[in-house]
Amino acid sequence: MEGSYSTRLPLRRGIATRLAMDSITVHDSLRPGQPVPFTPIEKGKISWYACGPTVYDHSHLGHARNYVSTDIIRRILLHYFGFDVKFVMNFTDIDDKIILRARRQRLLENEKKKKYTDTELTELGMAAFRAYAKSNLPNLVEGDDGPLDLNNYITRRDTTYGQVLAGGTLTGDGKPGDDEAKLKMHVNNMNSAVVAIGDNQLFSGAEEILLPYFDSLYKETFDTSDQTIFTSLTQLMENEFTKDMDALNVLRPDVVTRVTEYVPQIARFVEKVVEKGFAYEAEGSVYFDIAAFEKAGNTYARLRPESRNDKALQEEGEGSLGKSLGGKRSPGDFALWKKSKPGEPYWPSKWGNGRPGWHIECSVMASDVLGSHMDIHSGGIDLAFPHHDNELAQSEAHFCEHGRHVDHVLSYPKIEESGSKMSKSLKNFQTIKDALASTYTARSMRVVFLHGRWNDGVEITPSMRTQADSWETTVNNFFTNVKSLLVEANDTTTSLNNGVEGISISENKPIEGLLAELEQAKKDVDTALSNSFDTPQVMRVIADIIRKANISIGAPGGNSDLPAVESIARWVTRIVGILGLDANAKPPYDGLGWASAAASADMDPTTAVQPYEAVYNSVLSDAKSLNLPSSKALTDLFSQSPKSEFDSLAKAGLRDPEQLGLPFLRATSKLRDELRRIVPSVAPELKASILSLSDRIRDFDLTNIGVYLDDRPDGQPSLIKFIPAAELISAREEKAARETEKAKAKEEARIAREKAEAEKWEKAKISPQDMFKNDDRYAEWDSEGMPTKLKDGSDVPKAQLKKLKKEWDRQKKAHGEYLTKFGGT
Template sequence: MASNIRVHNSLKPGPPVPFVPIQKGKVSWYACGPTVYDQSHLGHARNYVSTDIIRRILLHYFGFDVKFVMNFTDVDDKIIIKARRQRLLDLEKQKNYTDAETIELAKAAFRAYAQNNLPKLLEGDGELDINNYIPRRDAAYGNVLAGGTLTGEGKPGDAEAKLKMHISNMTTAVIAINGNQVFGGADEILLPYLDSLYKETIDTSDQSIFTDLTRFMEGEFTDDMDALNVLRPDVVTRVTEYVPQIAKFVEKIVEKGFAYEAEGSVYFDIAAFEKAGNTYARLRPDSRNDKALQEEGEGSLSKGLGGKRGAGDFALWKKSKPGEPYWPSKWGNGRPGWHIECSVMASDVLGSRMDLHSGGIDLAFPHHDNELAQSEAFFCEHGHEHTWVNYFLHMGHLSISGSKMSKSLKNFQTIKDALASTYTARSMRIVFLLGRWNDGVEISPDMRTQADSWESLVNNFFTNTKSLLAEAAGTSTTVNGAVKALSIGDDKAQEGLRADLEQAKKDVEEAFTNSFDTPQVLRAIAEVIRKANVHINTQKSDVDLPAVEAIARWVTKIVGILGLDANASPPYEGLGWVSAAAATNQNPAMTVKPFKAVYETVYSDARALKLPDSEIITNLLSQSPDSEFESLANSGTKDPEQLALPYLRAVAKLRDELRRLAPTASPEVKKSILNLSDRVRDFDLTNLGVYLDDRPDQPSLIKFIPAAELIAAREEKAAKEAEKARAKEEARLAREKAEEEKWEKAKVAPEEMFKSDDRYSEWDAEGLPTKMKDGSEVTKSQLKKLKKDWDRQKKAHGEYKAKFGGGAT
């Protein structure tokens, strides 16, 4: 366990500081979880995957006992608004509106939405309506829509992204209203309008309005994290399960004089806190007077709650207004403030101090600064400042076109959509690993290309190493389903790769201890793989296989620690990616069934060929790999690649020998042999995820590559061949057409070629024009050109008569 870990700590800006846990060998960690009101997006993936990477490094590289706690915020202004609005919309749909009444409702919502979000649309003569919306939109916000800023200066950011969202909502509504598809099409403008009209009519004593939404979204989030191979928390907390504890926590802060009640709400008293010698806004002191951030932290439903003494004082307990959920307290019915929930839940599980607290960078102020203040106020004794959190880790946010990816801006791609279209869990994690966890990330095409290149480098190295080991072992034995490790000897020739591996280990150790510098880890892995590949390619038949294997096993361990193999489990002592089949612990006979079926089909087809006499072929056809397979199965091996090797070797050996024999066979048998050989390689084995790498003067090398990749490559090759054939056929047809046109033209005798041209009125004995249509003489220069054309036609006509016979037409 390393004692020299350094970590970026938001409480101490600057270079990484030494990481010293409260209790040796143990790490207590609280992570701010999601507010569960909508689908999770790539911004959430960035936060929680990066958190997971650090957690895995602490667990599986440094060997810490990590207690990881995460909350679900299941009561919050955003949740209340979304759940309440959806209920109101559902009720509105049940009303017996005529089409005209529905349109009028939508138009009223349209005008209200513009007034609240796009006031520039209201400028100008007359009232805004759906007919003049487009020209007003373009006049007021055309610069923003074109990619500029509202002020005309600088680069677009969150403000412009929000404007684009509102414009999009209104444009969609206009289309929906014109198409008489208000419900479903214009929901984004209807929802806030209905809320403004009827929010106080909702009976919030039935909290299922809110819990139905949060429980569903919590399940969706958990499914997304599972799909991304994010370890589940050791402890999960929910705000709604802690409301009595929260009320008691707030009471104690009030008793200590650091909070006060006002009009049914309770606020933290920053002035009293600082007067007692404590520091407020320790994470972001420059933001403590940022009114916009303060208002965002209080939530949009806090407007109208009065009685605050200081502008920056924040709510610990909010008086519930009509249309909001509520719980009893000594101050009346209310609900927790946003910040207090984490203080109570984290402290309940981890106590009065913790090692790590983490979340997205956007939580630093006011959320985490307020958490710190209220927790330190709760735990401090006799005016002495209390340390609640030792290290704050803030994950850099993910941006798109210069703006933070955000649900509120609706500029996001959901995790589900991303995994269904452009990413795998591994490729997404690699993208995040390419950046420092505490830096912002904007995913670019170059970054995706870099990630794909790195993944391909590792994939190919694993494939090639396992293939070389299987070839060298002949009948490879295994340990726990993985290729049994060869021993690295002391031969001088091996020192190069051994030294390269030791350097890579040192580089990764330094990277992990340097605030979990994953970009450097990926570079170290890529460098040692490149050196191993150079060795393999230059040494050919004299490869230092034990050293190559040692590198592959070390890489397997590190990528396992980074969470890049969802099927692998610590301590990651195998070689290469673990297949899904191996992870399911399937019966060996079932695992190998498709490979055995190919073997039996190929051997049966080979026996049916009228082959030239060959003792080697005869011996191969008389042998069976069943006993080798049974030996592997009895040894406890579950790795499908290892179990399949006996049958694949048999097929590869037979195919190699058939190809060697083909030149001595009759033309008909030779064709059958080559057809069988191609079918085995391109279809039988490709469909099973097996590639035979044909090598001159050496046996074919068996490589395991995902079937989808091989099939895609085969289809791409077939498509290219089809395109080549199509182009060849088009060229042939064009040549035939040109040839046909050539002879059709040559068919005309030179004496007749100009007589059908209505530009001329008289011709000489050879058919050359002498007068133009208007009676004027053909000029000498014109006649000279016409004579050249006549001479060419005479030659062509002569060739025509020689080829086809016959006279002039």
């Protein structure tokens, strides 16, 4: 089934890039080690099949890593090297996970409709609770205190699995992995069930233990003739996946295939493998015959030979519903066609009602669209065995062309979290949707991935995020500053129409300075991308050339090589566009900086420029109402005509809102700069009004439309910078919050000072003669009020008298100050 085709526009490339098109090397899972030369079957064209998701749950960061990495390489091949790429991706919309999820959810919905008494609900909950423990945490089932119940569960849990729950491993050695993650998942499900059963809220907290329990009771009575039970789930999750990919700026596939749309072709494909002697039927299922395949001179498990006898991986590949299927000649043989049991969807075949095996789907769909040979096959590295190895074997068996089904297998790395892979089934993941709503933007996530090699594993650490954020900030600031300098130089309108390479270079003149640095950066990026798409090196090259451009920008006296800086900015724009870092940009990425989301060839210029024009008109009106002193400068500014300049730009075909708005922004900035210039010479009341208007223009009028005026000293004009309004507003609110907090602290300090001052004078108000009279430790005093006798009639000790005399002297001084300040005798 055809999907949405990605945009493919002609790309102007330098000679180095054209040469690299014929000298690309790629890491190949079939030939591990150093990258190997990449030679497409048909010159200039690439056929690519990507294993898509099994659509039964929301996509997580592991999927983001896989498909964003795929997208990066695809974009490089398309828009940097200029290949014609045919990209095919499948959706697995029927397999054991989908069957279980859809069936169990329907059974749960049916149970919720039944009428249960509180007692019946508790009994149902406890039956499911014990069944779940027996299946997943058997060590908890029996104990000295009798059968497992809500009262002894916590004690048994902590005694049996406390070490793992505290971050340890089941064996006591090494780091936690998938086994520990799975155990924690089961414990969490049991924990939730304990609370739900205790609160008599069974159906709103114990679903995870109820689902397998109801399935065990009713699965064989489940009517699967209506396959919408399954497709309603997969269609929903496929749509959610597509939304996630769109949000991540991942190009849609050229062709999308779905397993349920290929069942007849899959059955015929299996028949042919059987006819060739590489598969056999047993008890209604069909299995691939590994022994026969190898006896014919073929090699099995070419990707992961060390895993071919891994029983756990073999069972995972067959699926949880395939455990009860019988008739295999060898434990390693894998199902091409599965006999459908009661409660499972089915399709007709010569072997009876059944459904496709997991691995066969990709072989059939890939070859149907791309033929028996393809250039690239990609998928998760954790699928190398058995999924990709089985694909290779059954495809070679079908086409009888050993080693020619897949020319390159680019297997993508997994993301790790706490030592275990992200997994829907383990529930140890953050969804893409949640990640984009909380900790990432699509660009920042892609920047993180670009800083790692696509074929390396990755665990996202705080330092990795810091590095990525710093890189993005560097590029953001560079684009902003270059565009501001070009606006100031009044060259932006013409230079924006230049080619992607920026200024022209004479062949007779040696390249030097920044232009020489740019040419070297181009060569370095070309080398990196030709070397198995080495994006971390590309990111370093970009950061380095920007650093050198920034040095030029900051040169003393503003003596920067602005044309060369502009060329660097345009080249960086092109590369980040190719890498997919700008969702609003389109090939061939000829602009400067991140493209405006509002930019469109179909946009009405008058509508696009309205926010900028409105600000200018408001500022002009308010400035005229200030009763400013007359001057030629103000007269000229009041009579300037940004509208006519805008009309010329619109007539010339310019459609970028920021560029269309520049006439109004320049006029606004110049008027504000003049107002600030005359401030020292006007009366105080007018001065306050001018400063208030000036601050409002900068902090509110322009901030709210994504424009920042960078005020500069020594009478230099303000720089106009385009920065997303959300960022400017956030910064303004943070500043206001800091000022509010500062004012609050200042007020609290004032109140504390006044209180201390009042307490000081209240204490000083007491005469030294009276200060010890109310102290019940003493019985007699002398004429100056100093104690002479203690309460028990004894004399006050000399040491104590010495201390009391110091207090008396201090009070005498303070009391004297009080009398002087407030009067009295």
